[in-house]
Amino acid sequence: LYVDHPLGQGQTVSLDRDQAHYLFGVMRLGEGDLVALFNGREGEFPARVVEAGKRKGVLECLEQSRPLHMPPDLWLCFAPIKKARTDFIVEKAAEMGAALIQPMSTEFTNSERIRRDRLQAHAVEAAEQCGGTYVPEVVDLMRMDKLLDAWPEDRQIMFCDETLVGAAETLSAASGHRWAIFIGPEGGFSDRERARLHAMENAHPVSLGPRILRADTAAVAAMTMWQQVLGD
Ligand code: SAM
Numbered sequence: 001l002y003v004d005h006p007l008g009q010g011q012t013v014s015l016d017r018d019q020a021h022y023l024f025g026v027m028r029l030g031e032g033d034l035v036a037l038f039n040g041r042e043g044e045f046p047a048r049v050v051e052a053g054k055r056k057g058v059l060e061c062l063e064q065s066r067p068l069h070m071p072p073d074l075w076l077c078f079a080p081i082k083k084a085r086t087d088f089i090v091e092k093a094a095e096m097g098a099a100l101i102q103p104m105s106t107e108f109t110n111s112e113r114i115r116r117d118r119l120q121a122h123a124v125e126a127a128e129q130c131g132g133t134y135v136p137e138v139v140d141l142m143r144m145d146k147l148l149d150a151w152p153e154d155r156q157i158m159f160c161d162e163t164l165v166g167a168a169e170t171l172s173a174a175s176g177h178r179w180a181i182f183i184g185p186e187g188g189f190s191d192r193e194r195a196r197l198h199a200m201e202n203a204h205p206v207s208l209g210p211r212i213l214r215a216d217t218a219a220v221a222a223m224t225m226w227q228q229v230l231g232d
Contacts, residue, residue: 001035002124002135007042007061012050015057024052035059040127040135043068069133071097072231073178075155077147078102078219079109079185085216086111089183090119090138092216094126096223097231098136102180104144108187114141144193148200155180157203160222162188164207171206171229179230181222183215 001023005013015023023029030052037059038044044066047059076098080086086103093101101123103114119138127135151157155178158171162184182197189197197203208221 001037002128003037003039005039007037007039007045007064009045009061009063011045011061013037013047013059013061015059017055020053020055020057023049024054024057034062036065037061038127038133040124040133041068044133066133071099071132071134071136074098074223074226074231075100075102075180076183076219076223077104077144077180078183078215079104079106079144080111080114080141081186081215082111085214086114086119087122088216089219090122091126092220093223094123094132094136095130096220096227097132098223099134101136101138102147103138103141104147105141106144106185106193107190109185110187112141116140145196148196151200151202152178153202154178155202157182157197157200158222158226159197159203159205160184160208160218161194161197161205162212162218163194164205165212166210167207171204171225179226181219181226183219183222186215 003013029049031049033049034046036044037047043064045061045064047061050060051058076093078089080103090101105112116138123138124135158181160183208218
């Protein structure tokens with residue numbers, strides 16, 4: 001269970017209404033039962049239920065069971081699409097171990113608005129579901145051009161370019177760098193945006209295979225390819 005609370009042996013943690021409902025109403029846990037807690041910063045701690053109420057609860061942490069496992073330094077930068085598909089991308093990015101999730105608007109972006117808190121909640125759920133101890137941060141939507149204006153020199157870009165469909169350009173870069181994956185919207189990147197990325201020394205244009213993938217599929221395929229070549 002994710003809690004936004006400091007954790008440590010002997011630390012007590014108060015649950016909010018939703019968490020109490022989930023643990024005691026849905027999961028049927030009661031006093032004395034154990035729950036694995038993480039907060040995305042301090043690893044995992046088993047905690048004993050010391051008070052189980054309908055709307056609240058208190059847990060007490062035992063000795064740490066797992067240290068914090070930081071994912072590799074990978075950002076997923078993608079243009080938001082329809083709500084459910086954007087949710088999917090965030091969920092999969094958290095499962096695949098992205099360190100940061102950057103929604104970005106491009107010339108052909110379908111949706112200029114995101115609910116950051118909602119996407120962050122999806123990332124938390126996905127981390128809970130896959131037993132992670134880290135939760136990637138979902139940052140505010142930013143224009144791609146603005147993002148590139150201040151792009152850190154030492155961060156490489158895996159630029160998924162749909163116009164290379166079927167080309168041989170797959171990822172073959174050296175590890176040990178910081179990375180970001182760039183995925184365009186349903187309409188793809190504009191010619192200007194593609195030219196800008198192609199002109200950047202630290203951007204590596206790649207093909208994701210012989211067919212044009214939907215943006216949500218492309219995000220998962222790109223993260224898998226990155227993991228295979230450069231992940232830990
Ligand atoms: N509207 C575009 C077209 O018809 O050419 C397709 C855009 S695609 C649905 C959305 C994004 O997924 C692209 O901008 C790209 O980043 C990525 N993508 C999809 N298929 C790809 C492929 N085969 N190789 C590289 N990137 C791909």
